[in-house]
Amino acid sequence: MTDSKYFTTTKKGEIFELKNELNSDKKEKKKEAVKKVIASMTVGKDVSALFPDVVNCMQTDNVELKKLVYLYLMNYAKSQPDLAIMAVNTFVKDCEDPNPLIRALAVRTMGCIRVEKITEYLCDPLRRCMKDEDPYVRKTAAVCVAKLHDMNPALVKEQGFVELLNDLLSDANPMVVANAVAALTEMNEQQTVIEVNSQMVNKLLTALNECTEWGQVFILDALAGYTPRDERETQNICERISPRLAHANAAVVLSTVKVLMKLIDMMPADSDFITQLTKKLAPPMVTLLSAEPEIQYVALRNINLIVQKRPDILKQEMKVFFVKYNDPIYVKMEKLDIMIRLAQQNNIAQVLSELKEYATEVDVDFVRKSVRAIGRCAIKVEASSERCVQTLLELIQTKVNYVVQEAVVVIKDIFRKYPNRYESIISALCENLDTLDEPEARASMIWIIGEYAERIDNADELLESFVEGFHDENTQVQLQLLTAVVKLFLKRPGVAQALVQRVLSLATQDSDNPDLRDRGFIYWRLLSADPAAAKNVVLTEKPLISEETDLLEPSLLEQLVCHIGTLASVYHKPPSAFIDPAKAPLRQINPIPAAKFGSSLLDTSSTPNAARNGSAAAPTVIPSQDQVIADLLSLDLNAPAASANTGAFGGAMSGTTSMGGLDDLLGLGGDPMPAAPTNSASYNPFDGLGGLGGAAPAAPPSQQPASIGGLAEIFGSGGFGGSSGITYPKELWLDASKAMGMQVEGTFVRRGGKIFMEMTITNRAMQAISGFALQFNKNSFGLIPVEQVNPAPILPNQSQNYTIACDTTGAVQVTTPLTNLQVAIKNDINAFYFATTVPLLAYFREDGQMEKREFLEEWKSIPEQNEQQFTLQNTHNMNADAICTKLQQNNIHTVARRQVDNQQLLYHSVKYTNNLNVLSELKVNSQTTSITLSLKSKNLMAIANINEVFQALLN
Known part of the structure; x- marks a missing residue:
């Protein structure tokens, strides 16, 4: 039993x-x-x-x-x-x-x-x-x-x-x-x-x-x-593991391929050894395609990466990727994708024959992708373009709705790739105008009519038929229709004057879509101001498209090839994308509302009063990458000393004027920077920063704006003194997968009475990166870098350490919590953005020790409503002596001690870098692990988060 x-x-x-x-x-x-x-x-x-x-x-x-x-x-x-x-x-x-x-x-x-x-x-x-x-x-x-x-x-x-x-x-x-x-x-x-x-x-x-x-x-x-270490050792490892390619287990085969793909990159590209090795890689991968569908799919997803990295490995194996009638749809789609990647002049006839056959299948999604694949072949292999176009025309003659629509979409791309070559087929496309009901197909057809308006006699009538139901169309179609009508007007003004006025009116006055309205206004102003300039803008020669647009970004491809045989290679996402964010500590930050920057980046006088005095509190959120970028795009790149310290809690904020823009930031003098465009979301603060280096010159005291109460007084300019030797472990600030191969790790350290940003930049890309520049967004303490990152290049797979001095003379903008910092870092490829926190301890001054009488007088002068109490846990049962020693080491200075019954009362003072004091009282009871902490300050904002510092030090 x-x-x-x-x-x-x-x-x-x-x-x-x-x-x-x-x-x-x-x-x-x-x-x-x-x-x-x-x-x-x-x-x-x-x-x-x-x-x-x-x-x-x-x-x-x-x-x-x-x-x-x-x-x-x-x-x-x-x-x-x-x-x-x-x-x-x-x-x-x-x-x-x-x-x-x-x-x-x-x-x-x-x-x-x-x-x-x-x-x-x-x-x-x-x-x-x-x-x-x-x-x-x-x-x-x-x-x-x-x-x-x-x-x-x-x-x-x-x-x-x-x-x-x-x-x-x-x-x-x-x-x-x-x-x-x-x-x-x-x-x-x-x-x-x-x-x-x-x-x-x-x-x-x-x-x-x-x-x-x-x-x-x-x-x-x-x-x-x-x-x-050298080429000989590389070859030795390859020879000893290559027999594993014949293993019956698919995981062993893929792991072997992964190692060999990495080792091949370490040997000279023209060596005979690599040629022999690549011949060995094809058969085991072909064998995997005879397994059950699930293993086939995993193998195909990995092969897709290998083909992008080294197409020559499988260039002779096209036939094994031909679709079988009983393949599941997910296997069919992957095979189709790989077929296009392997298509070249010597096998294009076979491929087109197969694709034409696939276009008659019963599975609609597969048919759509097959038709689109024919267009991709025409773009990739120029010699086959004539045959591909002929095949597409034959498919259009079938009058199958979804086949016709896909054919129109890909023919539009073919026209872009080969201008003035296949215009003879336009009449055949126009015959099927009424059957098009999908937005992408309609938009493609409208593009063709607008692009070749001078060759289509009734182009105005065709476009007018679309304008009849303008507001019922998809946004994609509306945008394309607007552009096409403007092209028609510029090419044939006589027949399209009334039509263009009608469409511009529909786009700007009757539409609630901001993209459509903006494009309409731009065209309207161009046409009314300078028709010749409009012609140069709208009818300019377009860049040719290529078939390589769907390839993975090189640094991501390099990363995925190193993870062949894992989940990352199946999903084509980096391993970091699979980490559960719930298991990682999330830092809550309060991004600065865009309104607080005003409509101009360099003129704060236009900022609304409510935004200036902080009356509208922003909600505490965990921003996405896009939100952080939006905030950092509004950075004021004037010299830090010339920026106004924004009063975020009460008081008036005086307007400031530009102090010479980027030239002043670089210490070069020269003309002021032109005003930023009103739409700050499109403004890149790093334009022209290619040679950024050195520190911004400090403005003379007379140029410093006077602070008038509020946060400007609390967190204004302040120096650093003393030395606490506090260090914090580096954390990952910017992942290579999100910064095109540049990985940034760092921390903030207080040494010699100053704050330093210690940063390691690692190059995970395939090419050298250089031309670095650094910028902080406005923050609670006015923290700014006073040095810049050395712009010298970092080679692939190399790291460089940087220690950047910072001070607190920058513009102030309150965040929640106070320790938040948004950072922009630029290299010669692009600008990237991330958010981090600066430990509050880094802002504690070494000379914060108060005299007993001074402490007592300030304690009495602070109103009761400015006192906050917290309960801390003394998990290690530290006595009063140990607590005082620990706090003193971290710039929380002991002022006095006294015994009351079974309690030790400990009094401490903290001085921020802006000279604001925070006073504390600790009640330590030897019979319990709970400690009562009382904090007082002349401004409540200064107390925020200090209880967490005490608790962390006790732990």
Whole structure:
């Protein structure tokens, strides 16, 4: 009889019965009871009340029973951490059991029990198991180290488990080596614990041939992260792993391809070795296409990347990508895409014959893509364009609605690619005008009529037929119709004067679409001001289109090729896109409303009063990349000293004038920068910043705007003094996938009484990047860089560290929280934007120590409504001396101490870089871990977030 009977119990009082059975003297009855408990746990019943009774069953020689008890423990140890300690002695004892299966089972279970209290007891048994005589125990222990590292990375490092794992790489058993590699790879994803070197590579290659298929995948993934020292070593690795291409497992094949693709890039492009190697890559990938559809799809998505990177590998294998009648639609679509990428002059006849056949299929989506593929072939292979156009005309004659519409769309692209070559087919297209009902097809047809208006006798009538239902058309069609009518007017003014006035009126006066209105006004002003200029603008020669528009961006392609065989290569998205944002800490920032910048970037006098005095509070949001860009596009690039400190809370804000624009910023003098366009969203603050370098000159005191209350007084200009030596770990500010290959990491450090931005720029792109420039958006403390990034080039796969001095003389704009900072960084390719936070501690001055009398007088002078209280947790039970020492090290200065009953009262002062003081009182009770913190300041804004600083220091 099977164990299914255990899942059908619905008795009342079952827990009580199970408790009695678990404590039975009969081994069989006890085993039956544990099975019932596991069955109840599996179907979702809460059997945690039986924890002590199940743990008592661990003392047994029966391996099956022990496995069941361990399974129960793994499930409930988190909810019963104190009771889980009861099982530790048995675990330790089982780790020394003569039976290797029990030893491995014990160490595996201890690794799966994610309870910190048990972690410290795991170290000694785990160390013994890593040196066990049985390879099964050693390979289990290797994986356990990775689990322990996930819970407590510091402990793994302290206890020397990384070195032990490194020793296991030399193990005689290949499975032990594979598991050690898997553990190290997983640990490296959190933080780099070990670098792959040439000695390690030799060990891995030796174990590769004897591993199981999944062990081989782990080893190949580790090899993918290694950079060989020279060409000879590169060739050696290629030769030793290339036999894996013949493996039956698709994962092993794709992992091997991934490593070889990386190594090929490291050898001279014209070497004979590469030619031989690329010939070996094609057959295994072709073999994958004979597997089941799901594996075919994964293989095709990876092949799509390989073809973009190295099309010559599969250029002779076109036939294997021909679609079969029984292929699923997702496989058909991928094959079609790869066929277009491989199409060239010597195989285009075959491809067109296939595509024409596909255009008669029953699947509408597949037919559409096939028709569009014919157009892509015409654009890609010029010699085939005549035949492609003829094929499209034949398809139009079928009068199948969706075929005709797709054909019109691609013919428009062909006209763009080959102007003045195939205009003879326009009449055939016009015959099908009434059948077009899809926006893209209608817009394409309108474009053709407008582009060749001088050759179509009744162009005005055709366009007028579209104008009849102008407001019922899609926006895409309306925009194209507006442009086409203007083209007709410029080419044949006599027949289109009334029509163009009508369309311009419909677009500007009767439409509520801002894009349409803007384009209408532009055309209207062009035509009324200077028809000749309008002709030059609207009828100018257009750039030729190419078929390569759908290729992946080079740096993204490079990244995806390094992840062949993973989810990233299937979705064609970088690995970072799959990280769950819920597991990463989100920084809430309050982007500065665009209204606060005014309509002109360089003239704040036009800013509305409500925006200037901060009466309209902006909501706290987590902005998207687009929002951050919109805010940073409004940066004022005047010299920082010439900017007005915006009063965000009360008081009037005086208008300021431009102080010489970018020339002044560069310290070059010269003419003032012209006023920015009214529509600031289209203005790029980095135009003309190519040679940016050096610091902005400070304006004389007479040019500094007077602050009139509000935030300008609170967070105005201030210097830095003293030295606290505070450092913060670098974090990822800008991912390479979002900045075209430029990765930026950084932190803010306070040294010598100054704030420094420490930044590392890594070039993940395929070409050198240079010409860097840096700009901060307005922020709560007026923080600005007083130095610039060295614009010298950074080569591919190289990093450069920068230390940039900052001060607080810049323009002020309140954010929530106060520590938010929006940054723009430019290189010779483009400008990129990100948001980060500057630790509040960085703004605390070293000379903030107040005298007792001065402290007391200021404390009394601050009204009660400016006092805020918080409850902090003294998790480490620090005494008053330790607390004062810790705070003093971080520029929170002890002023006085006194004892009242069982409480220690500690008084501290903090001085911001703008000379504003914050006073604090800490009530420390030796009998409890709670601490009461009282904060007072003349301005409540200065208190914000300081309680979090105190709590972090206590932790």
